[in-house]
Amino acid sequence: MAKKAHAAPGRPGRAAAKTGRRARAIAAASTVAVALIAATGTAVGAVGHGGAAGSGAPKRIGAAPRVPAGATMTGATASGTRLHLSVNLAPRDPQALADFVTAVSTPGNAQYHHYLAKGQFAAVFGPTRATIAGVSQALRAAGLSPGKVSPDGLSIPVTATAAQASHAFGTGFRNVRLKDGTTDYLNTSAPSLPADVASSVTGIVGLSSINTVSSHHSAVRRASRNGSAAAVSGRGSRTVTPHTYTPALCADFTGSGLTDGTDYYSPGKLAGAYGMTSSATAGAGQTVAVFELENVDDGSIAAYQSCVGTSTSVSHVYVDTTAGAGAPATDGSVGVESALDIEDLIGLVPGAAVIDYQGPDAASATDQNVLDVYQRMVTDDQAQVISTSWGECEAVESSATANAENTVFAEAAAQGQSVVAASGDDGSSDCYRATGSTAKAVDDPASQPYVTGVGGTTMTTSGSTTTQTTWGNASGGTGGGVSSRWAPVVYQGGVATTTKRAVPDVSALADPADGYPVYYQDDSQSSSPVPGLVGGTSGAAPTWAAAIVQANAGTACQTNGRVGFLNNALYKAARSSYPTNFWDVTSGNNSVYATGYTAAAGYDEVTGLGSPKEAGLTAALCAAKGTAATGASTFHPLSSPKRLLDTRNGTGWGLSSIPATKPLVAGGTAPVKIEGAGGIPSSGVTAVVLNLTVTGTTGAGSVIAWADGTSKPSTSNLNWTGASQTIAASATVKVAGDGVVDLYTSSTTHLIADVQGYYTSGTTGSKYTALAPARLLDTRSKVGISTTSKISNAVISLKVRGHGGVPTAAGSVVLNLTATQTVGGGYLEAYPEGATRPTASNVNWSATGTTIPNLVVVPIGSDGNVSIYVHGTSHVIADVSGYFSTSGSAFDTVTPLRLLDTRQTTALGSGKTLALQISGRDGIPSTGVKAVVLTVTVTGTTGSGYLSAWADGGSRPTASNLNWASGKTIANQVMVPVGSDGKVDFYTSSATNVLADVAGYIG
Structure with missing residues (x-):
């Protein structure tokens, strides 16, 4: 860590570098528990796990250091060699710390610039006293003498001999002669501690003294x-x-x-x-x-x-x-x-x-x-x-x-x-002085x-004109590139489209x-x-x-x-x-020792x-601190869906003037501007209804949508199971103070976001009335249509008002659309009858024999009908679950939270029903809740089947919310009535795991 970053007057040779100051250098990189972005979990959202089980069995922490290139082992390190170490502890809740940092550093967040006061960190985020005591006791039991914990509680200093450290951490020590003749030591294996305390330790620093050589001359x-x-x-x-x-x-x-x-x-x-x-x-x-x-x-x-x-x-x-x-x-x-x-x-x-x-x-x-x-x-x-x-x-x-x-x-x-x-x-080759490697590194x-x-x-500067280009030449150049250690960070989403x-x-x-x-x-x-000039x-x-x-x-x-x-x-x-x-x-590059990166308009790795x-x-x-959005919201449907993001052609991607056509990388985030886009007001929006589509998938994955400036939840909105798929799902997403929502994908894919409507805190919009789900259309059995044939490249006219409980005063209807028995690839588009067919789709499929649902919110035409266009060939099912009108109830957003995950208990068996408590959870009132907005996911399916959701205490409907084929992972948004006891019921026709994530409620 001792390499200086001021420039040399010329490219240093290896001999010159060896005569300079030595810089630290030890082993391989790995990701860390307290990264800004949480580690990717399963395709349906990560599942948290507790710490170690309490066993005293040794557990290795991290990895052994690598021997530097050109170095040779020279024998065992003297047992009396003194080591200055620290045992570094994880915060008591790493995710809570990451969430807090996001909140206090994001404009528009209610906590923006509300920092911790001096000295507060240890009490709020530092390890607990019990954790510190437990680790200290384990160190003493191993024959060490831990010092006083740091003021933030994050590290325990230890001074020990090599012999003591070897015994305590289960590792040997060897001397190493480096290429410049310097002799240092390193630990021969990753250190270990008893498993019941190892889970609280992020690493032990100081077990190696290996330093790389770095020139210490200046560019004077x-x-x-x-x-x-x-x-x-x-x-x-x-x-x-x-x-x-x-x-x-x-x-x-x-x-x-x-x-x-x-x-x-x-x-x-x-x-x-x-x-x-x-x-x-x-x-x-x-x-x-x-x-x-x-x-x-x-x-x-x-x-x-x-x-x-x-x-x-x-x-x-x-x-x-x-x-x-x-x-x-x-x-x-x-x-x-x-x-x-x-x-x-x-x-x-x-x-x-x-x-x-x-x-x-x-x-x-x-x-x-x-x-x-x-x-x-x-x-x-x-x-x-x-x-x-x-x-x-x-x-x-x-x-x-x-x-x-x-x-x-x-x-x-x-x-x-x-x-x-x-x-x-050193330009794009940051390891050149340390290892001689010209490979890309940061x-x-x-x-x-x-x-x-x-x-x-x-x-x-010449006269009044100042020009600026990339610094890069044979003598040195700006460091830049892509990390080998850290996952993509949310704040670079849509700007730096890199895998790290x-x-x-x-x-x-x-x-x-x-x-x-x-x-x-x-x-x-x-x-x-003396005076001089330095760069x-x-x-x-x-x-x-x-x-x-x-x-x-x-x-x-x-x-x-x-x-x-x-x-x-x-x-x-x-x-x-x-x-x-x-x-x-926008000009120049950082190719100093090898081909590097080139500057371009917008963000670049130079x-x-x-x-x-x-x-x-x-x-x-220095923007003003944010304020939290409060109060119930009313809905405003768009007459036609508007496309806000399409990574295939750069729509809505990154800097507005610099469209990119790259897919969203695994672990990457795309920020999507909601307020002021697509006919949406520039302020006052509390939530948005999006239709999310992935296409050109590269493997199984999931999409998570959430309010920008808030913490990425452990929920999911859209899931898929393999490569080359095209799948869509709707999502109701809270909108924060900056009017942006973030979309994260766990695997590389193109991503499309179409807005169907939005909620505002005013009373000028429409309100929701939940209905017992009813089937309005089923082309397999002449429901809502006079044929039992599959529909091919044609429009279905679906009567809505006056059917399934939808009154004549309804302005928009909530339908669960399902394509089934598909032939080849295709999609469905729902829109008000009499309007121009939109360019945005609602349901997508990419293979014959697909069964896939999606919830849509669509305005009703003046004749009381909705049009459904079928591109390709498929049977079509439409189940109504509610409608928007001037009467009804308002909508309230909540922070996305997983309310159900049967993977943690027992899968829901074939033909079984599960009652899920809604009221009183995640900020939802304990009484007065009429309906809830959920993303429901099935995974680990054992055969073809379907899921139905309804208000607890009522009769199970004949309509379905999700449909799947064996082995598929499928997610769909569900707007379901809540029973008088505050519960909703889920029925599955075949055994599967069920997950339910809440986005808001109607009350």
């Missing part, structure tokens, strides 16, 4: 036209002539013969380019922290402040080290990174306070030291913004370290701390889900050819700090940190709360008004969303 150019030392000769130590803030630089730079905006960017010039404030008080009242693994030269900082004319407070916190320990910042290498980080911040936010959190030198820092520094920065909770320009490639970081970092960064997000990290300077912590990764650009988290998120100036003016110490040139994404990260600091200091954030974890709001800002909020970088436009971003990131 002397601040003179010829780069000679003469420009500063004779200047005494720390005697830069004081300069009044203007915000221009002093003569060391202005008199160098170089041009501001071409050869370098002064703070004022850089601030102007990004629309930031440039004043001596910018950032007043805010604190920003920098992460460092080297000594800071205070003389260089003082020289810079004299040159710029600032008096910014810079303080130091030492973690696992002491002031002055380690290599002195005198050689033109040590201290350059910290000078760039701190001086860049001073220049852009001189009114803020800067805290340098310093760990041991990179040459000796272990992964445990790095984790300790990050954890201290977060548990101190002194800084609203944290900036780090240090990292390592994901492939050589242990899963234990990654897991522990992830939880710490989630803690920062819960507290409202923003964390930005440089994406690295940098940690920039790739962490709760961190904002910052890439780099090249920028030039994409990096970076944003970018800023990084090219050393037009880089940052700094002072640094180089005794070989002068006894006093790399190490400069881009603190630039973005400064942009956040300025936003936090502004009136909007002072009123509505500081930015905090910004990725959710960042990507929302991109979707809502991309050109206003971001400077899109410069992310682009560089900041401060005014627009401040408005987006």
Whole structure:
């Protein structure tokens, strides 16, 4: 973790790299329990499981580290070798923590910017006292002496010998000679703990001391036209002539013969380019922290402040080290990174306070030291913004370290701390310096889900015109690509269409050819700090940190709360008004050591969303806190369904001006704008009725729909069982404050979303009346039609008003449509008779012999009829379950919740009935509920069959809600009356498991 992200003046050779500072590097990556997106479960929604069964049998945690390429084993590690370890614990409820972070960082959510107060994390999300005590006791029982748990409760420090650790964790230790001749040690197997406590541990950090070699030289150019030392000769130590803030630089730079905006960017010039404030008080009242693994030269900082004319407070916190320990910042290498980080911040936010959190030198820092520094920065909770320009490639970081970092960064997000990290300077090959590999790889912590990764650009100003391209050349380039560890994140849904988290998120100036003016110490040139120009994404990260600091200091954030974890709001800002909020970088690539990625319009894995436009971003990131939607809702049908999303042609996908034609990847999320789209009002919408269709499926999977900015539920709305299927299902989805719903798919597929109608909190819409299900149409037996023949490419005229309990005053009808005995592929479309047939379908099938249902809400034609168009050949069944009119009852949304899952008990047998309690659950009133909106799923079917739902206490209807063939998993929305006892009944004609997820109720 000790690889610096500021740029080198030329491509470092392997020999040069070996002489530099060593960076941490241990083993293989894996996903972590506290990722922003929960792990994919079964095709019908994940099922939670408890912890270990209480057995004392050992259980391995994580994986053994990999031996670095070119390294050789040299024998057993000395038994007395001292290890500095931490046993890292999971939060008491990882999903609750992830949900809270989503809520407090998503505009429109009722909890937006309602962060935890300082010191609250341990009590709210930290492990319980019983968990900490149990793990501590297990460590003591194994012969170890655990130290005092960290303030957040997330880690227990342990100092032990190799012999003690070997006995306690069931692993050996071996010495390893690396390619550069350095000897380190590693554990030979994954550590183990008793199973009853292992489930509470995310990993044990510090069992390996293996470090990869990383060059520690800087991309320093002397601040003179010829780069000679003469420009500063004779200047005494720390005697830069004081300069009044203007915000221009002093003569060391202005008199160098170089041009501001071409050869370098002064703070004022850089601030102007990004629309930031440039004043001596910018950032007043805010604190920003920098992460460092080297000594800071205070003389260089003082020289810079004299040159710029600032008096910014810079303080130091030492973690696992002491002031002055380690290599002195005198050689033109040590201290350059910290000078760039701190001086860049001073220049852009001189009114803020800067805290340098310093760990041991990179040459000796272990992964445990790095984790300790990050954890201290977060548990101190002194800084609203944290900036780090240090990292390592994901492939050589242990899963234990990654897991522990992830939880710490989630803690920062819960507290409202923003964390930005440089994406690295080796282009798409982030592991090149560590392993020599040119394979695509990205940098940690920039790739962490709760961190904002910052890439780099090249920028030039000529007159009033400033241009910006990707930074990438033979000397270095912006890090970027696709994570090998982290699942797709919800906030990148529809923008970064990748199979894993994409990096970076944003970018800023990084090219050393037009880089940052700094002072640094180089005794070989002068006894006093010398001026120079430095580049790399190490400069881009603190630039973005400064942009956040300025936003936090502004009136909007002072009123509505500081930015905090910004990725959710960042990507929302991109979707809502991309050109206003971001400077899109559309040219260049990051092919430094191998072919990389190319910049394009919109998001790309080179410069992310682009560089900041401060005014627009401040408005987006400092939006007012959300308010919860309350009250009953009435329904507004659309005269014709409107297509809001179609990944086959880019409709509604990603940035509005950048349509993509890619399928939604497994684990990916598509945000769909509801309010203001397809004839829907721009505000006041509480829920939407969507028809969801998957096509071109690649395997079994499921779709989950939920209100954007809220937690992804463990429910599902649409399920399928294999590849090359086309299946549709309707879903009633709550709409949150930003007017967007999210659609997640567990396997790669194209996804279509058609809106049938919407609910608003006003009283101008129609209300619902539930009916006992009745069959209005069955082409197999002349019900509602005069033939028993299958329908082929024809329209059925179905009489609705006056039939099945539907009155003449009904405006819309709720039908359960079923296609059965199909021939080939095809679809059904339902629409009001007399209207133009829509282009959106309701029921889809892709094979002969299919039986598939779907619930539709369709307006009734002026003649009282509904038309059903059959494309292809199929029998058609239509069962009515209710209608909308001016009378009836209003609808209330609830947070989606699984009310029934017989997989956890016993499958529903053939010909059996199950009564499900509805009233009094998931915010549903205990009395007065007339109907409920459910998504009902059958899975593990043992033969062909059907399911009927009705009000408990009533007679089982002859109509069905779901129909299936053996081995299929089928889901369908059901609007079913609730009995006077608050229950509904389910009957299955053949044995199957049944799941029921609630979306709302009629009361």
